[in-house]
Amino acid sequence: MAEYGKPVPAITPEMRPFFAAAKRHQLVVQRCCGCGTHRFPARELCSNCWSREAEWVAVSGTGEIFSFNVMHQVYHPGFAAEVPYAVVAVKLKEGAKMTSSLVGVKPHDIRIGMPVRVVFEDLTDEVTLPKFAPA
Amino acid sequence: MNLRSQTAIAGLGITKQGKVYDYNHVGFAVEAVRLALADAGLRREDLDGLLLNPGLSWGEAAMGSFQLQQAMGLRDLRLSSVMNAGGASAAAMIQHAAQAIAAGVCTTVACVFSDAPLKPPATKAEKKDGGGSAGAYGFARGLDAAYGQFGVNALYALVAQRHMHLYGTTNDHLGAIAVAQRQWANKNPQAQFYDTPMTIEDYRRSRWVVEPFHLFDCCLVSNGGLAVIVTAAERARDLKKPPVYIRGMGQGHPGGDPGETLASGAVLAKATAFTMAGIALSDIDVVELYDCYTFTVLVCLEDYGFCKKGEGGPFVADGKIAPGGSLPVNTGGGQLSSFYMWGMTPVSEAVIQLRGDGGARQVPGAGVALVSGNGGILSTHSTLVLAGAP
Ligand SMILES: [Zn+2]
Numbered sequence: 001m002a003e004y005g006k007p008v009p010a011i012t013p014e015m016r017p018f019f020a021a022a023k024r025h026q027l028v029v030q031r032c033c034g035c036g037t038h039r040f041p042a043r044e045l046c047s048n049c050w051s052r053e054a055e056w057v058a059v060s061g062t063g064e065i066f067s068f069n070v071m072h073q074v075y076h077p078g079f080a081a082e083v084p085y086a087v088v089a090v091k092l093k094e095g096a097k098m099t100s101s102l103v104g105v106k107p108h109d110i111r112i113g114m115p116v117r118v119v120f121e122d123l124t125d126e127v128t129l130p131k132f133a134p135a
Numbered sequence: 136m137n138l139r140s141q142t143a144i145a146g147l148g149i150t151k152q153g154k155v156y157d158y159n160h161v162g163f164a165v166e167a168v169r170l171a172l173a174d175a176g177l178r179r180e181d182l183d184g185l186l187l188n189p190g191l192s193w194g195e196a197a198m199g200s201f202q203l204q205q206a207m208g209l210r211d212l213r214l215s216s217v218m219n220a221g222g223a224s225a226a227a228m229i230q231h232a233a234q235a236i237a238a239g240v241c242t243t244v245a246c247v248f249s250d251a252p253l254k255p256p257a258t259k260a261e262k263k264d265g266g267g268s269a270g271a272y273g274f275a276r277g278l279d280a281a282y283g284q285f286g287v288n289a290l291y292a293l294v295a296q297r298h299m300h301l302y303g304t305t306n307d308h309l310g311a312i313a314v315a316q317r318q319w320a321n322k323n324p325q326a327q328f329y330d331t332p333m334t335i336e337d338y339r340r341s342r343w344v345v346e347p348f349h350l351f352d353c354c355l356v357s358n359g360g361l362a363v364i365v366t367a368a369e370r371a372r373d374l375k376k377p378p379v380y381i382r383g384m385g386q387g388h389p390g391g392d393p394g395e396t397l398a399s400g401a402v403l404a405k406a407t408a409f410t411m412a413g414i415a416l417s418d419i420d421v422v423e424l425y426d427c428y429t430f431t432v433l434v435c436l437e438d439y440g441f442c443k444k445g446e447g448g449p450f451v452a453d454g455k456i457a458p459g460g461s462l463p464v465n466t467g468g469g470q471l472s473s474f475y476m477w478g479m480t481p482v483s484e485a486v487i488q489l490r491g492d493g494g495a496r497q498v499p500g501a502g503v504a505l506v507s508g509n510g511g512i513l514s515t516h517s518t519l520v521l522a523g524a525p
Pocket of ligand 1: 035
């Protein structure tokens with residue numbers, strides 16, 4: 001696999017199930033066993049009901065653009081060739097929100113409310129990153 | 136117990152601001168306190184309280200207030216603490232000091248902010264590594280960094296974009312705020328953009344940092360220090376400068392997702408502060424709002440009730456917040472065009488206006504000032520009502 005020049009997220013213990021699923025090209029988020037709220041990223045307890053019990057569940061992978069920005073400044077050399085590029089906040093059908101990238105759409109064609117679906121990009125042998133594409 | 140006007144700001148110290156490298160963060164803090172004591176006509180032996188809001192350069196240093204106490208050679212303080220609610224800390228520190236003084240815990244408190252994130256101009260070799268304010272404020276964690284989302288600018292941009300989507304707010308609306316504050320800064324010799332005009336065309340042409348924010352939508356990262364001395368109102372009346380009475384104070388920390396609510400904690404903080412002060416919005420003569428971004432000003436004008444939710448854009452578009460307008464906002468140029476000392480920038484400008492020391496930018500008859508602080512991503516909020524008379 002070619003050298004990947006952007007930051008690769010560390011697989012922290014609490015996020016291990018997320019990265020394991022992503023590697024299988026499946027999107028999972030935590031669901032609270034107390035109240036059923038879906039949440040992302042991983043948290044130790046539910047901010048809604050304070051339950052510590054949660055399970056990782058597969059979600060539909062569909063949702064909509066909640067908001068987005070267009071980054072013009074280079075904070076990391078891995079993104080230098082791409083500026084300006086967009087970062088999107090996706091609201092999944094199940095309610096949880098995720099920071100991500102929208103592939104196949106130019107930054108200025110992105111609209112809030114656009115329906116999107118998850119796609120997967122294999123970064124390294126260990127890490128696969130969920131991104132989104134127009135649904 | 137109503138604390139209305141039981142305490143006052145008796146001293147103000149502002150060091151040189153901006154791209155200045157006279158001191159590190161500790162040195163700027165000491166210099167700010169020295170200036171504030173001199174302004175009040177007090178000696179350092181008069182201080183028995185010290186509150187510090189540490190800027191980024193203080194790092195995660197626990198006990199920064201003790202570090203500052205040691206640096207200043209202060210003995211036997213009866214109140215000492217670090218406070219950090221981000222940009223809401225300044226007004227919150229002053230509230231804490233006022234409460235402690237009114238409760239008889241101590242008598243004279245220095246409330247301090249300092250930061251020195253800017254490094255002297257880099258050599259060619261150093262420049263290749265980036266750095267500057269992007270380095271200091273460009274932090275990111277795990278997944279955000281993987282998607283290329285760095286720094287606070289990007290997070291505020293998401294909230295602003297939703298406001299634009301839902302309410303039709305435009306970049307020219309934000310630009311109207313930037314231009315108005317620049318006009319105020321043009322009249323403020325301490326501002327980094329003193330005597331440097333900017334038109335809406337200049338704003339439109341300024342480079343994008345992260346859309347929807349142009350460069351001139353973002354505050355000026357600054358080196359410097361700023362301190363105020365808080366003491367009992369009765370005592371302040373015998374000191375060198377006219378007291379600036381702390382008539383009302385409040386905080387509001389909304390929780391939840393700011394992208395959903397598009398609101399700050401101003402609604403709650405205002406209710407507490409205005410009730411204590413016994414005032415209404417129509418009693419406010421000058422408005423000093425925390426302006427990490429033009430967008431924050433817009434949201435807070437809505438949340439304080441100067442206009443309805445979502446109508447901030449049209450509200451600012453006609454120039455009413457600029458010099459000569461009906462609602463003077465951020466009369467020193469604010470953090471966008473003067474200097475960025477977190478919440479201390481709006482506090483300091485209110486003190487200057489209420490003392491009548493504003494020079495070319497003085498708002499005639501400024502008797503009551505609204506001061507706000509805002510931290511996180513619209514996460515924390517504090518309000519002060521300051522006044523020239525009790
Ligand atoms: Zn729950």
